[in-house]
Amino acid sequence: MIFMSTLNIIKEPDPFLRQISKPVKEFTPRIHEILDDMADTMERKNGIGIAAVQVGILYRIAILKTHEFGNLEIINPEILEESQYKMGVEGCLSCPNKTGKVKRPHKMKLSFFNRNKERQTAELKGLDAVIASHEIDHLNGILFIDKLENG
Numbered sequence: 001m002i003f004m005s006t007l008n009i010i011k012e013p014d015p016f017l018r019q020i021s022k023p024v025k026e027f028t029p030r031i032h033e034i035l036d037d038m039a040d041t042m043e044r045k046n047g048i049g050i051a052a053v054q055v056g057i058l059y060r061i062a063i064l065k066t067h068e069f070g071n072l073e074i075i076n077p078e079i080l081e082e083s084q085y086k087m088g089v090e091g092c093l094s095c096p097n098k099t100g101k102v103k104r105p106h107k108m109k110l111s112f113f114n115r116n117k118e119r120q121t122a123e124l125k126g127l128d129a130v131i132a133s134h135e136i137d138h139l140n141g142i143l144f145i146d147k148l149e150n151g
Helices: 029-044 127-139
Strands: 049-051 061-066 070-090 100-113 119-125
Touching: 029 049, 029 061, 029 070, 049 127, 061 127, 070 127, 100 127, 119 127
Parallel strands: none
Antiparallel strands: 049 061, 061 070, 070 100, 100 119
């Protein structure tokens, strides 16, 4: 039986959100627990993406709720390519009641590890690419409110 927990979301202006997440070096059962708890938290909070830093864990781990792949777990992600930037309205679980326009890539090629330490690549487009860009920003200590544009 799998027991999952809903984790607390750290909210802006908590300085923890501004820290740069550390790469995962050991793929232990704890990483599986973190991923399961993050997925549970994202679902219960009606999110479409979540980064470990948002729940107080300083690892380069995020989950993207994609149209093409379902819940895509990305560990130690690297952006290989980005293109076709577009403006869109965003929000964030860590910045409740705030939205704004941000320029994000409409297409992205991503390299990452899955929970089984297998190297993966994915080509994301549309909202899926936006979610990936947003969550990877979290891993680098950047919030969407840092990128707001007028118009």
